[in-house]
Amino acid sequence: MAATARIEITRDVAAIVRDDLHPQAQAIDAGLYPEDVLRSLGAAGAYGRHVDGSAAGLLAAVEAMTLAGEACLSTAFCVWCQDALVWYLARSEESGPRRLLAGVAEGRLLGGTGLSNPMKAFSGIEPLALTAQREAGGYRVRGRLPWVSNLAPGHVFAGIFSLPDGRRVMGLFEAGAEGVAISANARFVALEGTGTYTVMIRDAFVPDLDVIAHDAAAFVPRIRNGFVLLQTGMGLGLARGVAALMRADARGRAPAEHLPLGPSAIEDRVAAISARVAEAARSHAETDRKTFLETLRLRLDVSWLALEAAQSAMLHFGARGYLEGAEAFRRLREAQFVAIVTPSVKHITAELARSDVS
Incomplete structure (x- = not known):
């Protein structure tokens, strides 16, 4: 993507965040699904930047997500869900699901990732939740996914299911379609406000047309670094938003100036981690475990930054941050989500510990 076009998209995304997203942040936190904002971000190019699989494209997607995260982590998380779905479709070698790529990248078709359980399953944390039988022209799938986000009736999401012979297949599902109930x-x-639902899949038919990868075990290593790197925009955006919140608080600035993590220190850490994200993006296509572990370490550091920055904002605002509806408290709750969304801090530390032992 040319630098001029990238700057224009960034300006458009920033304007949507300023004019449309920021005024709704409290309502979204209370349960409003920001569908209009998400579609506007897609129209502005926020989800199409990484279709080409380049390092620059990944970084541009992270940048757009970071801008959203400065105002609202719920929306930034939905942006990541959309970005991850684009990532799967763009990396697929199957022509069927790629027919949806333009619609998803432009925000005309919204959807989720559906890979929380499979990512844990591939790490041996929990069993794969979906099972299937091969039928003529596709697969008959059953199972339950407890949390899939950025959903509503008509939205699509990916899922990985196992066959009796142990093979794993990745396919697309439509929320609310026959056999695919959400609650x-x-x-x-x-x-x-993230459109998070439990999905019950009861003998749903996934045609070959909607298969992203007939061999998911080979496909996942090709997408996992990008999947995790894209998430960094959530935590980086929250940290930048928290620093801005602290800077804007003239009343509390002087009493808080001796806190160990002030806005300048937060911004310095954001810049340092952003440089690491840029470096990691250059090797996202590598499939070896060492590269993936480095990606996980980077993602872990983003989690710690989000938690520590939000905690510092609470200390900065003191009792004012402890009031119902306080911005600092919203950011603290959001930061905790950065640390528990798959791959969570618990998941990552277990992976790193297992690597150290082996």
């Missing part, structure tokens, strides 16, 4: 059966302390 909201929990209320979250944050990220309530």
